[in-house]
Amino acid sequence: MAAGLVVFFVLIFGILGYGIFVYNQLVNLKHNVGLAWSNIDVLLKQRHDELPKLVETCRQYMKFEQETLEKVMQARAQVASAGDARDVAALGQAEVGLRASVGKLFALAEAYPELKTSEQFQHLQARISALESSITDRREFYNDSVNINNVRIEQFPDNLVAGLGGFQAFQLLRFDPQETADVNLGTLFNG
Numbered sequence: 001m002a003a004g005l006v007v008f009f010v011l012i013f014g015i016l017g018y019g020i021f022v023y024n025q026l027v028n029l030k031h032n033v034g035l036a037w038s039n040i041d042v043l044l045k046q047r048h049d050e051l052p053k054l055v056e057t058c059r060q061y062m063k064f065e066q067e068t069l070e071k072v073m074q075a076r077a078q079v080a081s082a083g084d085a086r087d088v089a090a091l092g093q094a095e096v097g098l099r100a101s102v103g104k105l106f107a108l109a110e111a112y113p114e115l116k117t118s119e120q121f122q123h124l125q126a127r128i129s130a131l132e133s134s135i136t137d138r139r140e141f142y143n144d145s146v147n148i149n150n151v152r153i154e155q156f157p158d159n160l161v162a163g164l165g166g167f168q169a170f171q172l173l174r175f176d177p178q179e180t181a182d183v184n185l186g187t188l189f190n191g
Helices: 002-061 067-083 088-109 113-117 118-152 158-165 185-190
Strands: none
Touching: 002 067, 002 088, 002 113, 002 118, 002 158, 067 088, 067 113, 113 118, 118 158
16 A cells, blocks of 8 residues: 555656656747747847938939838838737738848849948948848747747646636748749849
């Protein structure tokens, strides 16, 4: 009888210990997703601060391209709004619009030799391009963190602990399929 009771308590403590171990791992995964999002958010804010400088620099040279400059600023506002709301789906859509309008702005700058050779424009263009690259890298890290979290909370027996602990799936940060499509240079120059 005593041996059966010992086995029972060892089994209970084993299950409880495993539950605590899984819970702590799930907490770690959840915080990794939050950290990955914070990394993206920092880069978005840095780019957000650089875009008005770029638009103002371009405005000095591009007298007839006000519509393009306004589209950049509108897209910037949409990205900021989606980022502040932590709306991953809206951010993905807004990013597509912003990248398209900034791409068009860079393409139009080719028609303005004085702007292209402006040291300030070159600096801002390089800075924004570097931020774009970093955002792409951080998006990959975020999506990896989300995927690991989401798979883990669906796997048995971890899903039992996840359900009891109230762990939720996160949404992947996806950009519109046109983001990965080939660029049509004709639309950039004529659009």
